[in-house]
Amino acid sequence: MQHSAVPELELAHTNTRPIHWVATATALAAVVALSSVLQPDSARAAQASAPQAKPATVAAPATTGVDFPIQCGPTKAVVQKQASGDLDGDGRLETVAVVHCDAGMGTPPDGVYVLTQAAHAAKPRVVATLIAPKARETVTEFAVRGGAVLATMLGYSTQDVPSCCPDVKESAKWQWKNGTFVRSTPGNTQSV
Secondary structure: OOOOOOOOOOOOOOOOOOHHHHHHHHHHHHHHHHHHOOOOHHHHHHOEEEEEOOOOOOOOOOOOOOOOOOOOOOEEEEEEEEEOOOOOOOOOOOOEEHHHHHHHHOOOEEEEEEEEEOOOOOOEEEEEEEHHHHOOOEEEEEEOOOOEEEEEEEEOOOOOOOOOOOOOEEEEEEEEOOHHHHEEOOOOEOOO
């Protein structure tokens, strides 16, 4: 082993004291604190260029206790199907219900109703009738998708066709436009 001609010097950085550890810890804490202040909010930064959509924060209206505009005589109205979605783009959910009278037999005609509930209202209310029971249609398929109501119905070509035997199959789509629900027919009417 070779010895140096220069006597060994005690260098300051090779001999640590508690004050060095305290200074290092303080400097590290300052860097972490400063980086958290200067860093952008990731959720806000990612959505800055996207259009702001109103989140649906209120639950969809329930169908229980709603007075549907359907005449059932001594029987009661039954909600056969229901689906919810924001149909008018206001950030609040609406519920669409397929309702018919609780008949002992046969196939009673359906009514399709849109329900909404104001923020402080005690119960939901019907704001639109998409299909009235007097149209004598039975809804076989039903969905709320992309702000639209979609349905497939069985109906009758004339008043002479017996109620037991619908002879027309029809599809319909309703969308909220200019303050009302506008119906369009995505497919042609077909004979059953």
